[in-house]
Amino acid sequence: MSDEIIFHLWIIAAGLLAAWSCALLGVFLVLRKMSLLGDAISHAILPGIAGAYLLTGTRDVLPMFFGATCIGLLTAYISQLLTRHCHVDRGAALGVVFTTLFALGVVMIRFAGDTVDLDPGCVLYGLLELTPLDTVDVLGTEIPRAVVMLGAVLILNLLFITAFFKELTVTSFDPAFAAAVGISVTIVHYLLMSSVAITSVGAFESVGSILVVAMFIVPGAVARLWSDRMGVTIVGALCVATLSTLLGYQLAVYFNTSVAGMMATVAGGIFLLSAFLAPRYGLLGRLMQFVSLRIRILSEDMLGLAYRCRESNYRQAFPLSSRNLVSAVGGGILPRLALGALVYGGDLSKRSDGVYELTQRGSERAQLLVRTHRLWENYLVRFLNLKSDHVHDTATKLEHFTSSEMERMLTERLESPQYDPHGKAIPPVTKGPNVSE
Amino acid sequence: MLEDLLRIFSFQDLNTRVVLAGTTLLGTACGAIGTFTLLRQRALVGDALSHAALPGVCLAFLILGQKSFAGLLFGALVSGTAGVLVIYLVSRYTRVSEDASIGIVLSTFFGFGITLSRLIQNDPQGNKSGIETFIYGKAASMLTADAWMMLCICLGVLIVLLALFKELTLVCFDPDFARTAGWPVGALDLLLMAVLVVTTIAGLQAVGVVLIIALLITPSAAARFWTDDIKSMMAISCFFGGSSAFIGTVISGVSSRIATGPMIVLTAALIFVISLLFGSRGGVLARFYSGSVASMESPQ
Numbered sequence: 001m002s003d004e005i006i007f008h009l010w011i012i013a014a015g016l017l018a019a020w021s022c023a024l025l026g027v028f029l030v031l032r033k034m035s036l037l038g039d040a041i042s043h044a045i046l047p048g049i050a051g052a053y054l055l056t057g058t059r060d061v062l063p064m065f066f067g068a069t070c071i072g073l074l075t076a077y078i079s080q081l082l083t084r085h086c087h088v089d090r091g092a093a094l095g096v097v098f099t100t101l102f103a104l105g106v107v108m109i110r111f112a113g114d115t116v117d118l119d120p121g122c123v124l125y126g127l128l129e130l131t132p133l134d135t136v137d138v139l140g141t142e143i144p145r146a147v148v149m150l151g152a153v154l155i156l157n158l159l160f161i162t163a164f165f166k167e168l169t170v171t172s173f174d175p176a177f178a179a180a181v182g183i184s185v186t187i188v189h190y191l192l193m194s195s196v197a198i199t200s201v202g203a204f205e206s207v208g209s210i211l212v213v214a215m216f217i218v219p220g221a222v223a224r225l226w227s228d229r230m231g232v233t234i235v236g237a238l239c240v241a242t243l244s245t246l247l248g249y250q251l252a253v254y255f256n257t258s259v260a261g262m263m264a265t266v267a268g269g270i271f272l273l274s275a276f277l278a279p280r281y282g283l284l285g286r287l288m289q290f291v292s293l294r295i296r297i298l299s300e301d302m303l304g305l306a307y308r309c310r311e312s313n314y315r316q317a318f319p320l321s322s323r324n325l326v327s328a329v330g331g332g333i334l335p336r337l338a339l340g341a342l343v344y345g346g347d348l349s350k351r352s353d354g355v356y357e358l359t360q361r362g363s364e365r366a367q368l369l370v371r372t373h374r375l376w377e378n379y380l381v382r383f384l385n386l387k388s389d390h391v392h393d394t395a396t397k398l399e400h401f402t403s404s405e406m407e408r409m410l411t412e413r414l415e416s417p418q419y420d421p422h423g424k425a426i427p428p429v430t431k432g433p434n435v436s437e
Numbered sequence: 438m439l440e441d442l443l444r445i446f447s448f449q450d451l452n453t454r455v456v457l458a459g460t461t462l463l464g465t466a467c468g469a470i471g472t473f474t475l476l477r478q479r480a481l482v483g484d485a486l487s488h489a490a491l492p493g494v495c496l497a498f499l500i501l502g503q504k505s506f507a508g509l510l511f512g513a514l515v516s517g518t519a520g521v522l523v524i525y526l527v528s529r530y531t532r533v534s535e536d537a538s539i540g541i542v543l544s545t546f547f548g549f550g551i552t553l554s555r556l557i558q559n560d561p562q563g564n565k566s567g568i569e570t571f572i573y574g575k576a577a578s579m580l581t582a583d584a585w586m587m588l589c590i591c592l593g594v595l596i597v598l599l600a601l602f603k604e605l606t607l608v609c610f611d612p613d614f615a616r617t618a619g620w621p622v623g624a625l626d627l628l629l630m631a632v633l634v635v636t637t638i639a640g641l642q643a644v645g646v647v648l649i650i651a652l653l654i655t656p657s658a659a660a661r662f663w664t665d666d667i668k669s670m671m672a673i674s675c676f677f678g679g680s681s682a683f684i685g686t687v688i689s690g691v692s693s694r695i696a697t698g699p700m701i702v703l704t705a706a707l708i709f710v711i712s713l714l715f716g717s718r719g720g721v722l723a724r725f726y727s728g729s730v731a732s733m734e735s736p737q
Binding site: 217264265 | 439472475478479480483484486498527530531532533534536537538539540541543544545546547548549550551552555556561647648650651653654655657658660661695698700702703706709713719721724734
C-alpha cells in the first residue's frame with residue numbers, strides 16, 4: 001500500500017475509534033437525560049489538561065488523563081451538589097461550573113504563554129488530519145499516538161459497558177428499583193462520568209470537544225428514534241457513528257475542510273433525516289399515525305351514516321352522493337381520502353347514478369358500529385345515570401375504540417338489550433368481525 | 438502595575454473607556470435576560486444558541502466576501518434563530534428530550550460552522566480574523582460604534598423585558614395557568630428567545646462562544662441566592678452581570694496576557710461562590726444558621 005493510502009486509513013481509524021468510544025457511552029447519556037453533562041465535561045477538562053501540562057512540563061499522556069478525569073468528576077459532582085443541595089436549576093448549575101472551568105483553562109494556557117503549544121482552538125475542533133504525523137513505536141511498528149490512545153479508550157469503554165450492562169440499564173430506566181435490588185446508583189453514575197471524562201480527554205486532542213459532544217449525543221439520539229431495545233440501540237448508535245465518520249471523511253477530503261467538523265455535520269444530517277423518517281417516533285411517522293387514525297374514524301362515521309340512512313329510508317331526501325358523504329363528516333381532504341379507502345376496501349360501491357351503497361362487507365361493519373354505538377348509549381344511561389339526550393356524542397367517540405371483546409362484555413352486562421334509549425332497534429351481531437369474505 | 442491601574446481608573450484613553458462601557462453594558466443586558474431564561478429553566482439554550490450562530494457568520498462571510506460586521510451579525514441572527522427553532526420542534530414533536538436536542542444543535546451546527554470556516558481559511562484572499570473573533574471573542578478590539586450598539590441593545594432588552602414584565606413573570610412561574618388564562622405563552626416564549634438571540638449574538642464578539650454562556654447564566658444564578666422576588670432578582674442580576682464585566686475588564690487591562698473574556702467569567706464565578714456561601718436566601722451559611730436555630734428551638 002502506498003503511504004498516502006495508509007495516511008488516509010490512519011485518519012479514518014482514529015475517527016472511527018473516537019466516534020465508537022463516544023457513541024457507546026452516549027447511548028446511556030441520552031437515555032439518562034444527561035447529554036449536556038457530556039458537553040459540560042468535554043469543555044471543563046481543559047484546566048485538568050493544562051494543569052497536568054504545566055506541572056509536568058511534558059505532553060505525557062498519563063498525567064493529562066489523571067488531571068482531566070479528576071476535573072471531569074469534579075464537574076459532575078459540583079453540579080449535582082449545586083442542584084441537589086443549593087436548589088440551583090440543573091442546566092444553570094452545569095453552565096456555571098463548565099464555563100468557569102473552561103475560562104480557568106484558557107487563563108492557565110495563556111499564562112503558560114509561549115512555552116506551551118496548547119491551542120484553545122485545537123480543544124474545540126481538533127486536528128484529526130494531523131494524527132498520522134505524531135507516531136509512537138508499538139512492537140516495532142509506527143502507529144499514530146492518537147490511534148493507540150483512542151484504541152485503549154475504546155477497549156476500556158467496551159469493558160465497562162459489558163461488565164456493567166445490567167447495572168447501567170437498570171439504573172437508567174428505574175433508579176428506584178435499582179436501589180431496591182442493591183445496585184448503587186451513585187457508584188454507577190460516577191463510573192459512567194469517569195468514562196465520559198476519560199473518553200473526552202482521549203478524543204480532545206485529535207477530534208476536539210465539539211466532535212466529542214456530537215458523537216456523545218447524536219448517535220444515541222438517532223438510535224433511540226428508531227428502536228426501543230437496548231441492544232439494537234447500541235448497535236444502531238455504532239452504525240450511525242461509523243457512517244458519520246466514513247461519509248464525513250470523504251466529504252472533508254472532497255471539500256478540503258475540517259474532518260471533525262464534517263463528521264459532526266454528517267451526524268447532524270443523519271439526525272435530521274431520522275427525526276423526519278423514523279417510523280414510530282419521527283415527525284412523518286407521527287403525522288402518518290395521526291392521518292391514518294383520522295381516516296379510520298372518518299370512514300367509520302361514513303359507514304354509520306350510510307347504515308342509518310338505509311335504516312330510516314332517507315334515500316330520497318339524502319342521497320349518498322360523494323358530496324353529501326364528505327360534507328356530512330366535516331368536508332375537506334381527509335374525508336375524501338376516507339371515502340376512497342372505503343371504496344377501495346370494498347365497503348361501499350358506487351352505482352351508475354353516483355350514489356354510494358353499502359356492500360355486504362360494508363353493511364356488516366356498519367351494523368357492528370351502530371350496534372356498539374347504541375350499546376354504549378344504553379350503558380351510559382343505565383350505569384352512569386346520564387340523560388338519554390346527552391349520550392350520543394360520547395357514544396360516537398367510544399364506538400371507534402371498542403373491540404369485539406368489549407362489545408361482548410357490554411352485551412352481557414346490559415343483558416342483550418333490544419332497543420337503545422331513543423327507542424331505535426339495536427342491530428344483532430351478524431357473522432362477527434373476524435370472518436372474511 | 439500601579440500605573441496600569443491608575444491609567445484604567447483615570448479613564449484617560451478612549452479605548453479603555455469604550456471597552457469598559459461596552460462590556461459593562463453587555464453584562465447588564467445578559468443579567469437581565471438571564472433572569473428570565475433561568476426561571477423558565479432554559480439556561481442552556483444560550484449554550485446552543487451561541488454555538489449555532491457560527492455557521493451563519495461563516496455563510497455571511499462567504500456570501501458577502503468582505504468582512505462586513507452588520508452582515509456577520511445578521512448571519513449569526515438567522516442561524517441562531519434556526520438553531521433555537523430546531524430545538525423547539527425536535528423536543529416538542531419527536532421522542533428526543535430537550536437536553537439532547539440542545540446538545541445535538543450546538544454540536545452539529547458548530548461542526549458545520551467549523552467546516553465552513555476552514556473553507557474560508559483555505560481561500561487565500563479570505564481574511565479570517567472576523568470569524569476567529571466570533572469564536573474566541575476579543576473585547577479589547579471593541580470600537581466606539583460597538584459600544585454604542587451595546588448601549589442600544591442593553592436599553593432595548595431592558596425596555597422589552599420591563600414592558601412585558603408581568604406577562605413574562607407569569608409564563609416563567611406558571612406556564613399552564615398562563616395558557617388556561619388565555620395568554621399567548623408560545624408567542625411570549627418566542628419573544629424571550631428573540632431577546633436572548635439578540636443579546637447573545639451581540640456578546641459573541643466580546644467574549645466568545647463558550648464564555649457568553651457564563652454571562653447569561655452565572656449572574657442570575659447568583660442573584661437567586663439573595664432574593665425570592667423577581668424584580669429584585671432582575672436588578673441584582675443586572676448589577677452582578679455589569680460589575681463582573683467591569684471588574685473583569687479592569688483586571689485584564691493590567692496585563693496584555695490576561696484575556697478579557699475569561700477574566701469576566703472568573704469574576705462572575707467568584708460572585709457566584711460568594712452568593713452561594715453568604716446569600717441571604719438559600720445561601721449555605723444562611724441555611725446552616727436557620728437550620729441550627731430551628732433545631733435548637735424545636736421541642737424534643
